[in-house]
Amino acid sequence: AQSVTQLDSHVSVSEGTPVLLRCNYSSSYSPSLFWYVQHPNKGLQLLLKYTSAATLVKGINGFEAEFKKSETSFHLTKPSAHMSDAAEYFCVVSDANRDDKIIFGKGTRLHILP
Amino acid sequence: EPEVTQTPSHQVTQMGQEVILRCVPISNHLYFYWYRQILGQKVEFLVSFYNNEISEKSEIFDDQFSVERPDGSNFTLKIRSTKLEDSAMYFCASSEAAASASYEQYFGPGTRLTVT
Numbered sequence: 001a002q003s004v005t006q007l008d009s010h011v012s013v014s015e016g017t018p019v020l021l022r023c024n025y026s027s028s029y030s031p032s033l034f035w036y037v038q039h040p041n042k043g044l045q046l047l048l049k050y051t052s053a054a055t056l057v058k059g060i061n062g063f064e065a066e067f068k069k070s071e072t073s074f075h076l077t078k079p080s081a082h083m084s085d086a087a088e089y090f091c092v093v094s095d096a097n098r099d100d101k102i103i104f105g106k107g108t109r110l111h112i113l114p
Numbered sequence: 115e116p117e118v119t120q121t122p123s124h125q126v127t128q129m130g131q132e133v134i135l136r137c138v139p140i141s142n143h144l145y146f147y148w149y150r151q152i153l154g155q156k157v158e159f160l161v162s163f164y165n166n167e168i169s170e171k172s173e174i175f176d177d178q179f180s181v182e183r184p185d186g187s188n189f190t191l192k193i194r195s196t197k198l199e200d201s202a203m204y205f206c207a208s209s210e211a212a213a214s215a216s217y218e219q220y221f222g223p224g225t226r227l228t229v230t
Contacts, residue, residue, distance in 0.1 A: 034218060043118075044157070044205065044221035090157060101170050102219065104149075104157040 002027045004093045006105035014113045019078040021108045023065075023091030026072065033074045034092040034102070035065055044090065050074060061085070086112045116140045118222035120206050126228045127196055135191045135225045137206030146189045147207040147219060148181065150174070157205065163189065196229045203227075 007022040025031060035047040048059025055067045061084075065076045074091060091105040119138045127133050139146050148160040161171040163181055178194045189208075193200055203226050207219040 036221070043223035044207075046218050046220070049218050101159055101162060103159070106156040 002031065002093050002103050004091050004103055004105040006089075006091050006108050008108050009106065010109045010111065012111040012113055013081045015083055016080050019063075019076070019081045019085065019110065021076040021089050021091075021110065023074045023076065023105060024072050025074060025091070025093045027093055032094045033065075033067060034094075035059065035063070035074075035076050036090045036092060036104075038088040038090065038107075040087070047076070047089075081110075081112050083112050083114070086110055118206055118208055118220050120204075120222035120225050122225060123223065124226045124228070126230065129198060129229055130195050133193050133196055133227065135193075135204050135206075135227070137189045137191070137208075137222055138187050139189055139206065139208030140210075140220055141187070143208035143210050143220070145169075145209045145211065145217075145219075146181075146183070147209075148191045149205040149207065149221075150202040151205065151224075152199075152202045160191075193227075196227075198229050201227055201229045 003026045005024045013019055030052055033050040036044040037047050038044050047063050048057045048065055050057050050067045058064045063076055063078045065074050067074050088107045088109050090107050092102050094102040121136045125133055146163040149157050150160055151157045159172050161175045161181055162169045180192045182190050203224045205224045206222040209217045209219045211217040
């Protein structure tokens, strides 16, 4: 069965410093992995996705994530945090063999300190 | 850019009442989904819908829930007899094809349902 674990429920970083949001997954088959962001009172927006092409995936707003099969990880990073990055971030996995179902992690709330 | 829309943005209802949450998916999309997020908890899959029938549903999606695509544009979630624990944010999503590979799901802004 597929699952996803976000190791930190809250992360605080200072503006201008790097961001690291951790995600580990469990999947029986070749997974597709996504990061979504949810700003307050807004819907879920796709940041980036991994679909078995390049292991380093670049997304919007300067975010990127690296798929590491040996570590079953898909951590989200950004070199320099901006105040507008404050939001909830969800790591999501879908099994290649289960076309229509995706599983969300519990989310990590990112706080940006001035 | 096309987007998924949901109405209403906030619905307040009394326990035992029926509610219908409405969604307009992106027009060329073929797969439709409902998720819910109870306050402070993670987003949970409820149901997926393809070719005018349910393709998968979670254990949460019991007999009090139903989905329908009444016309070519709307996708609705009906809760027949609401309970306090149904209070949550409900997200609709759609995708061009299946959620694997290149076809990510596009989410609406959500409907906050409050059951009193």
